[in-house]
Amino acid sequence: MEEQIKKVNTRLKTVFGYFWLLPILLVILGESGGDWVGMYADNVRVTYFAETITILLVAVCIPVSLKLFSWVLAKKIDKVDILQALRLYYFWSGIRLIILVMPLLAGFLTYYMMLSNKGLLCALISLTASLFCYPSETRLRRELHISSEE
Structure with a gap:
C-alpha cells in the first residue's frame, strides 16, 4: 500500500513538473523570435477576440x-x-491540470501572437492557480483519508 501511495505521488509530481515545463518552453520559443511572434499585433479585431477568449477561459x-x-x-x-x-485521484489530478493548461496556452499565444499583456496576465493567473494543485504525499493522504503507517 505504501509503495503504491509513493508511486502515485511521484507520478503526480512528474505530471506537475511537465505542466510547469510547458510555459518555460513557450517563453523560450517566443523570446527566441520567429515569424509567429506579433503576427496579429496590428489586427485589432483578432486581438480583441483573442483577449476576450483568454479572459473567459481563465x-x-x-x-x-x-x-x-x-x-x-x-x-x-x-x-x-x-x-x-x-487511480481516480491520479486521473482527476491530471484532468485538473489539463483544464488549467487551456488558459495557460491561450494566454501565452495571445501574448506572443498579439503582443498583448492581457494574455501574459491570464497565463500568470493560471500558473498561480496551479500552485493550489501542487501534489504532496501529505495532501494525498489527507484528501483520501489515509492514515500514515509508521
Whole structure:
C-alpha cells in the first residue's frame, strides 16, 4: 500500500513538473523570435477576440478545475476502495491540470501572437492557480483519508 501511495505521488509530481515545463518552453520559443511572434499585433479585431477568449477561459477554467476536483473527491473517490481511489485521484489530478493548461496556452499565444499583456496576465493567473494543485504525499493522504503507517 505504501509503495503504491509513493508511486502515485511521484507520478503526480512528474505530471506537475511537465505542466510547469510547458510555459518555460513557450517563453523560450517566443523570446527566441520567429515569424509567429506579433503576427496579429496590428489586427485589432483578432486581438480583441483573442483577449476576450483568454479572459473567459481563465474566468471559467480556474474555478472549474479547483471546485470540480473537490466535488469529484467527495462524490466519487471517497466511495471506492483505496486502490481504485488512488487511480481516480491520479486521473482527476491530471484532468485538473489539463483544464488549467487551456488558459495557460491561450494566454501565452495571445501574448506572443498579439503582443498583448492581457494574455501574459491570464497565463500568470493560471500558473498561480496551479500552485493550489501542487501534489504532496501529505495532501494525498489527507484528501483520501489515509492514515500514515509508521
